[in-house]
Amino acid sequence: MSNLNTERVLEVRHHTDRLFSFKTTRDPAFRFVNGQFTMIGLEVEGRPLLRAYSMVSSNYEDNLEFFSIKVANGPLTSRLQNIQVGDPILIGRKPVGTLVQDALLPGKVLYLCGTGTGLAPFLSVVKDPDVYDRFETIVLVHGTRFISEQAYDGFITDTLPNDELIGDLARAKLKHYPTVTREPFVHNGRITSLLDSGKLQADLGLGPLNRDTDRVMICGSPAFLKDMVEMLEGRGFEEGAISGPGHFVVEKAFVEK
Ligand code: FAD
Numbered sequence: 019m020s021n022l023n024t025e026r027v028l029e030v031r032h033h034t035d036r037l038f039s040f041k042t043t044r045d046p047a048f049r050f051v052n053g054q055f056t057m058i059g060l061e062v063e064g065r066p067l068l069r070a071y072s073m074v075s076s077n078y079e080d081n082l083e084f085f086s087i088k089v090a091n092g093p094l095t096s097r098l099q100n101i102q103v104g105d106p107i108l109i110g111r112k113p114v115g116t117l118v119q120d121a122l123l124p125g126k127v128l129y130l131c132g133t134g135t136g137l138a139p140f141l142s143v144v145k146d147p148d149v150y151d152r153f154e155t156i157v158l159v160h161g162t163r164f165i166s167e168q169a170y171d172g173f174i175t176d177t178l179p180n181d182e183l184i185g186d187l188a189r190a191k192l193k194h195y196p197t198v199t200r201e202p203f204v205h206n207g208r209i210t211s212l213l214d215s216g217k218l219q220a221d222l223g224l225g226p227l228n229r230d231t232d233r234v235m236i237c238g239s240p241a242f243l244k245d246m247v248e249m250l251e252g253r254g255f256e257e258g259a260i261s262g263p264g265h266f267v268v269e270k271a272f273v274e275k
Pocket residue numbers: 055069070071072073084085086087089091092093094095096134135138139269270271272273274275
């Protein structure tokens with residue numbers, strides 16, 4: 019297991035019967051770029067059972083945090099949802115991922131668009147002081163079916179603006195746009211439709227999507243990614259990578275099996 023660290027669970031928070039978050043200890047040698055993911059899991063019958071997870075914590079924090087689905091009968095999450103403080107967790111030592119700021123061309127407005135647990139990598143990004151240097155405005159968009167699934171709403175609206183390191187920057191530059199599809203809320207509708215129609219931007223006092231100034235990071239279901247990419251490419255946006263920065267970057271929040 020040389021490619022895995024064994025960390026300990028420090029805290030578990032259950033948001034709903036489908037969502038929970040947990041914090042673990044962090045090996046100081048485990049370095050990552052905000053927005054990346056790594057393989058994490060549990061030892062089951064003497065072997066590691068691992069799945070990809072985005073770090074919610076930022077790379078300067080002492081602990082690691084993850085935001086997780088609970089899949090009924092899911093090999094990992096049917097077990098992981100029962101973890102308790104003090105339990106061991108396996109954390110892969112090689113973080114990777116496409117949702118990194120160096121894969122984007124310079125711009126003015128950065129849209130971070132996540133559905134469900136696809137919010138996770140963007141929580142790491144909005145705690146990163148660098149992102150506030152690079153962009154004039156950061157728009158954090160979280161789409162869920164129900165209000166109860168807006169699991170980090172209180173963190174984004176109350177904790178972050180008062181954070182010692184990031185609070186001033188977040189208050190000046192971060193705009194939060196939570197939207198739900200299945201019950202009335204402050205914002206309703208699918209992220210793709212809200213961006214395509216320009217309603218989301220108008221609600222925030224921003225102009226229509228513009229590839230000269232706007233950059234987009236996307237993380238969600240495969241269907242959401244497909245719709246977003248089609249919409250952005252239709253407007254001339256090109257996908258970026260570290261080897262060739264572009265106007266948007268994409269990562270699946272999970273794989274359909
Ligand atoms: P699996 O057998 O892995 O999944 C069973 C089915 O459950 C999938 O086919 C899919 O239909 C559904 N499913 C799985 N994960 C999700 C999800 N997150 N949201 C909605 N439906 C899902 N999961 C997280 O909870 N948090 C993360 O930060 C996260 N980051 C990921 C990053 C990447 C790059 C990828 C590819 C996946 C990520 N996942 C994340 C999904 C994760 O790897 C597992 O699929 C998930 O933990 C369920 O594991 P499982 O073994 O219980 O079920």
